[in-house]
Amino acid sequence: MGRKHRISRFFLAVVAALLTAALIKEFPGEGAAAAGSAVNRLLLERAARTCLAGVVYEADQAEADPEAWLLRRVMELIPACVYTEKCLAAGTEVEDGKTYQMILAGQENDENVVDEEGNLVGENKTAQASAAPALPAIDTSMEKLQNYEYLLGNFYTVDSSTMADAELLNAEKLLGKDLKIDREVNGPKILIYHTHSQETFADSVPGDVNTSIVGIGAYLASLLNDTYQIETLHHQGVYDLIDGKLDRSMAYQMAEPEIAKILQEHPSIQVVIDLHRDGVAEGTHLVTEIGGKQVAQIMFFNGLSRSRANGTISYLPNPYIEDNLAFSLQMQIQAARKYPGFTRHIYLRAYRYNMHLAPRTLLVEAGAQTNTVEEMRNAMELLADTLDSVLTG
Structure with a gap:
C-alpha cells in the first residue's frame, strides 16, 4: 500500500474511533438499527458543534462506497491531510529504474x-x-x-x-x-x-x-x-x-x-x-x-x-x-x-x-x-x- 493510502486510512481510523467512542457513551445497549439512526443524529450534532457540516451522510447522498465518501469529505474539509500527502510525495526518492534513468x-x-x-x-x-x-x-x-x-x-x-x-x-x-x-x-x-x-x-x-x-x-x-x-x-x-x-x-x-x-x-x-x-x-x-x-x-x-x-x-x-x-x-x-x-x-x-x-x-x-x-x-x-x-x- 502506498503512503497516500496509509495516511488516508490513518485519518479515517481516527474519525471512526472517535465516532465509535461517542456512540457507545451516548447510546449504550441499543441495537444495530437504532445505532445506525443514532450515528446519523450524532454526526449532525457533532458537525454542527465543530462546523464540519459536510461530514453528514444523508440517505440521498449515499454512495456505493461510504468509506470513499467519508475519505473525500475529510480530505476536502481538513487541508492538513492533503498538505501532508503532498509533502511526502515531494520527498519521495526515485521509485523505479525507468524514472531514475530519465532523471x-x-x-x-x-x-x-x-x-x-x-x-x-x-x-x-x-x-x-x-x-x-x-x-x-x-x-x-x-x-x-x-x-x-x-x-x-x-x-x-x-x-x-x-x-x-x-x-x-x-x-x-x-x-x-x-x-x-x-x-x-x-x-x-x-x-x-x-x-x-x-x-x-x-x-x-x-x-x-x-x-x-x-x-x-x-x-x-x-x-x-x-x-x-x-x-x-x-x-x-x-x-x-x-x-x-x-x-x-x-x-x-x-x-x-x-x-x-x-x-x-x-x-x-x-x-x-x-x-x-x-x-x-x-x-x-x-x-x-x-x-x-x-x-x-x-x-x-x-x-x-x-x-x-x-x-x-x-x-x-x-x-x-x-x-x-x-x-x-x-x-x-x-x-x-x-x-x-x-x-x-x-x-x-x-x-x-x-x-x-x-x-x-x-x-x-x-x-x-x-x-x-x-x-x-x-x-x-x-x-x-x-x-x-x-x-x-
Missing part, C-alpha cells in the same frame, strides 16, 4: 547553459559579442571575495533549479584548499576525457577527429606533457554514439565505469578533466582577444547533487563537492588575474556529471559550435597555463 538522462542537455533559443543564460551580454575585447581585471582580493553577494554576482551563475548558499560558496575555505599535485609519483597525473566525443566546431572537417573536441583534448594533453612536464593521459573513449548514431541520453552513465576503471588502473592520476564544447545560438560567438589572439571563452561547470526543491539528491552522492568547487573557483580566480575575459561565470547545476569520481575534477565547456578550431587551440594554451598555476604553483 539521469536529464544531465545530457543541462550542461549547455542556454535557453530554448540558444541564448546564454545568466551571462554578461559582452560574452555573446563576436571578438569581444579582453575585459578589465576584476577585484579578486579576499576582502571582496568574502562578500557572498559579490562572489556570486561576479563569478557564478546558479541554475534556477539548484540550491547554493554562502556556506557552500565560502571563498576563504575554497581558496584555502591546497590543490597542488604530487609530481614525484610515477605515472600520469592528469586524465582528460570527453563524455561527448562527437562535438565539433564551425570549421571542423567531417571525419577528422583532430578537428573535433577530441582533437582539442589531444592538444591540451600535449601542452601539459611537453610544455609543463605534467604527465597527462588523454582517453578517447566514445560514449555518445549508439549503433553508430549520435545518442547522448546515456553518455554519463556509459562513461562512468570506464573512467572509474582508468582511475583504478592509474592511481597516480590526481586530476580529471571532462572537456566539452557548449551549444549556443548560431549568432553567438564565445570569443575574446587576449595577447593579440582570438581565443574561445571557456566555462567551468559544477554539479552539486542538490536541488532547490528537495535539497540533497541522495541517489546522486558526491563526496567531493567541496573539492570540485575549490578547484573550479581557484581556476576561475587564477584566470581572472592572468587572462581577464577568458572565462565565463562558473555554472552551478543540480546533477552530478560524474564529478564524484575524483576530488580534483573539472567539467570544462570550451567555446561552442560557432568557434573555430584555431580559437579553441588558443584557448587550450591559456587553460594549460592556468592549470599549471593552480596545480604546481
Whole structure:
C-alpha cells in the first residue's frame, strides 16, 4: 500500500474511533438499527458543534462506497491531510529504474547553459559579442571575495533549479584548499576525457577527429606533457554514439565505469578533466582577444547533487563537492588575474556529471559550435597555463 493510502486510512481510523467512542457513551445497549439512526443524529450534532457540516451522510447522498465518501469529505474539509500527502510525495526518492534513468538522462542537455533559443543564460551580454575585447581585471582580493553577494554576482551563475548558499560558496575555505599535485609519483597525473566525443566546431572537417573536441583534448594533453612536464593521459573513449548514431541520453552513465576503471588502473592520476564544447545560438560567438589572439571563452561547470526543491539528491552522492568547487573557483580566480575575459561565470547545476569520481575534477565547456578550431587551440594554451598555476604553483 502506498503512503497516500496509509495516511488516508490513518485519518479515517481516527474519525471512526472517535465516532465509535461517542456512540457507545451516548447510546449504550441499543441495537444495530437504532445505532445506525443514532450515528446519523450524532454526526449532525457533532458537525454542527465543530462546523464540519459536510461530514453528514444523508440517505440521498449515499454512495456505493461510504468509506470513499467519508475519505473525500475529510480530505476536502481538513487541508492538513492533503498538505501532508503532498509533502511526502515531494520527498519521495526515485521509485523505479525507468524514472531514475530519465532523471539521469536529464544531465545530457543541462550542461549547455542556454535557453530554448540558444541564448546564454545568466551571462554578461559582452560574452555573446563576436571578438569581444579582453575585459578589465576584476577585484579578486579576499576582502571582496568574502562578500557572498559579490562572489556570486561576479563569478557564478546558479541554475534556477539548484540550491547554493554562502556556506557552500565560502571563498576563504575554497581558496584555502591546497590543490597542488604530487609530481614525484610515477605515472600520469592528469586524465582528460570527453563524455561527448562527437562535438565539433564551425570549421571542423567531417571525419577528422583532430578537428573535433577530441582533437582539442589531444592538444591540451600535449601542452601539459611537453610544455609543463605534467604527465597527462588523454582517453578517447566514445560514449555518445549508439549503433553508430549520435545518442547522448546515456553518455554519463556509459562513461562512468570506464573512467572509474582508468582511475583504478592509474592511481597516480590526481586530476580529471571532462572537456566539452557548449551549444549556443548560431549568432553567438564565445570569443575574446587576449595577447593579440582570438581565443574561445571557456566555462567551468559544477554539479552539486542538490536541488532547490528537495535539497540533497541522495541517489546522486558526491563526496567531493567541496573539492570540485575549490578547484573550479581557484581556476576561475587564477584566470581572472592572468587572462581577464577568458572565462565565463562558473555554472552551478543540480546533477552530478560524474564529478564524484575524483576530488580534483573539472567539467570544462570550451567555446561552442560557432568557434573555430584555431580559437579553441588558443584557448587550450591559456587553460594549460592556468592549470599549471593552480596545480604546481
